[in-house]
Amino acid sequence: MSVDAKDILIRELKDSLNEQRELNKTLQSALNISNIQVQELTVQVKLLNEQIDYMKRKLFGSSREKMEQQTDGQLSFNLSDESDETIEELPAAEEEIVVKKHIRKKKVTFAEKTKNLPVEIREITLPEEEQICSICGTHLEVIGKETVRKELEYIPATLKVVEYVSVHYGCPKCKIDEEKPNIIHAPVPPALLRSYASPSIVAWVIYSKYVNGMPLYRQEKDWLQYGFELSRATMANWVIECTDKYLRVLYEFYHKLLLSREFAMADESPIQVLKEEGREATAKSYMWLFRSGEDDTPPIVLYKYASTRRGDVAKEFLKGFNGYLMADGYTGYNKVQDIKRCCCFAHIRRYFFDAIPKGKNRDISCPAVQGVEYCDKLFAYERHFKEKGYSYKQIKNGRLKKEKPVIEAFLSWLEKQKPIKGSKFATAVTYALNRKEHMMTYLEDCRCSLSNNLSEQKMKSYVIGRKGWLFSDSPEGAEASAISYSIAETALANGLNVYKYITYVLEKRPTEEMADSELEKLLPWNDKVFEICKIER
Structure with missing residues (x-):
């Protein structure tokens, strides 16, 4: 009996040991799963914290991407340790690259700032009754003058009505001798539009919206300060009609010139257009930007409105362009044919x-x-x-x-x-x-750019303007905005006074019948145009 009892006890202990082993395996498996879950959760927490830090930096941090000064132990990218002597055409002496210290720019004097402004001299004299010597009563005489101070005076814009009166001429002899008198009317220059709009007022509306970022509803209030009621609808119609009738011709000539260049840049940004056919008002459309590169040729900046971001837009716009295209990583640009893509x-x-x-x-x-x-x-x-x-x-x-x-x-x-x-x-x-x-x-061509910053800078002008006017009411308005931005930013990139340039173009009234040689006389880098429209500095 005792032997059987021992066997039973041994069997029970073995069974208990097996159960403990199975329990240990179960617990170890659960522990492993928990460790894996902890690792996964740790990674998720790390990623979420990374996202939180990123969003905080975007919302509240500096938008600058400049790195702080390096400390000891960091990667040594000191260019002064490297010689340029093996680069062709360089001087024989080895050059040392010295990191520039921050030097405060020399303060521009008031005289330098105002050297191109007209000067009005206001002499302050004594009243006639005070020009008597208080000692002997003799009349005082001028013995000298002293400039005490200079002030900058603002002259507000003013409006005036210009009436075009045609003078009629008649021959007095024919009036007596002939049955029908000979009457000649002095020809009147054609109107810009079928309204009271002049090149100067339309140019100011375009300049205010597309350069200064002032929406039409704010311009509407501004015109009231000049004593004239001008509705935003009227201004919108002026811009759409002038861009379609006159500025589009120049825009298409710009486009033709851009396609003949060897270097181009591109970018795109959303735009909301309310009344696109077959689309909801909240649908996202795009404003594309195509510009010339950094090859020392006169810059051309073109905007293109499209209802989509598909690469077919870039493919169609750059059809005929054979050269280097600098853009961001968007794969839609891969559809553009016969180009070499550069990396930003x-x-x-x-x-x-x-x-x-x-x-x-x-x-x-x-x-x-x-x-x-x-x-x-x-x-x-x-x-x-x-x-x-x-x-x-x-x-x-x-x-x-x-x-x-x-x-x-x-x-x-x-x-x-x-x-x-x-x-x-x-x-x-x-x-x-x-x-x-x-x-x-x-690396294939030294005129290629290392980054797409130039096109991003010009796209920023559009983005800043969009913050003010928010959306375009119709596709026609979005197209007019693209053309207006193109004319304004191309003029600005070439150092012109945008208002003067747009006024000059509207006064010349470019048409589709004009030959290329005539349109070339309206380009911002034309010597005559530059002399008339340059920014006085």
């Missing part, structure tokens, strides 16, 4: 900059900071070439010698990164790797 390193840098964790801007061990540093070195070289006034040949040689190795090292570094999936840094790495096919395109 400013966009690549921006993705890495946004991936820098809070408080890690100066931590070189942070991979995102390293990505920014690679881009910064390329921009540093570009600034150096520009400041030294290098020729195109020198720039090309400098890029191949110094910038190409940086890009190669950058690509090698990108391939080694293993970012957390879904993180800002993962997005930056993916974006950069997707651009690697076009990263070195700009």
Whole structure:
């Protein structure tokens, strides 16, 4: 009996031990699952905190993307350690690149600011009864003058009505001798529109809205201050009719000239158009921007309204263009045929900059900071070439010698990164790797740009204006806005007074019957146009 009892006890202990082992396995499995869940939740918390920090920085932080000064131990991108002596056409002496210190600009004097303004001299004299000597009663005489101060006086705009009166002429002899008198009417210049609109007033409406960002409803109030009631509907009709009748001709000539260039840039931004056929008022349309590159030719800036962001818009607009196209990473531009796409390193840098964790801007061990540093070195070289006034040949040689190795090292570094999936840094790495096919395109021609900043700057003018007028009422209004922005920004890019230039163009009334040689006389870089419409400095 005792043996059987021991066997039973042993069997029970074995069963209990097996149960404990199974329990341990279950608990270990549950623990492993919990650890995995904790790791996943930790990653999610990290990503959510990253998003919170990013949104806080966007909402409340500085919009500047400039990095703080480097500290010891960071990547050494000191250009002064590198020699330019192997670059062709450079002086034999080795040049040293010195980082410029912040120097406050020399304050412009009042005399320099007003050198092109008319001067009115107001002499302050004593009243006649006070021009008597208080001692002997003799009449005082002028012995000198002194300029006490200078003031800048504002002369408000004024309106006036211009009546065109045709003078009629008749022959007195024919009136007596002939059966029918000979009467001649002095020809009156044709009206700009079938209304009281003049080139100057329409030009001011366009200038106020598309350069100063003043919506028509605010202009409507402003006109009342001048003593004239001018409705926003009337101004809108003026702009639409003038752009369609006159400015469109010049716009299409600009377009033709842009397609003949070797370098172009592009960008796009949303626009809301309320009355698009077959679409809701809340549907998103787009304002596209196409402009010339940095090749020392007169700049051309063109805006294009479209109801979609499809790449077919760019394909159709740039049909016939054969050259280098600088744009962001939007794949729609891949539809444009017979071009070479350039990569915008400013966009690549921006993705890495946004991936820098809070408080890690100066931590070189942070991979995102390293990505920014690679881009910064390329921009540093570009600034150096520009400041030294290098020729195109020198720039090309400098890029191949110094910038190409940086890009190669950058690509090698990108391939080694293993970012957390879904993180800002993962997005930056993916974006950069997707651009690697076009990263070195700009090395082929020294006139290519390193970034798309020029087109973004011009698109910003539109975005700032959009904050004021919010939307376009109709496709015709959006098209008129695109043409008006194009004429205004092209004039501005060429250093012209936009109001004077638009007035000049409307006075000349360009038509489709004009030959190219006639339209060339209306271009902003035409010598005569520049002399008439230049900004007085």
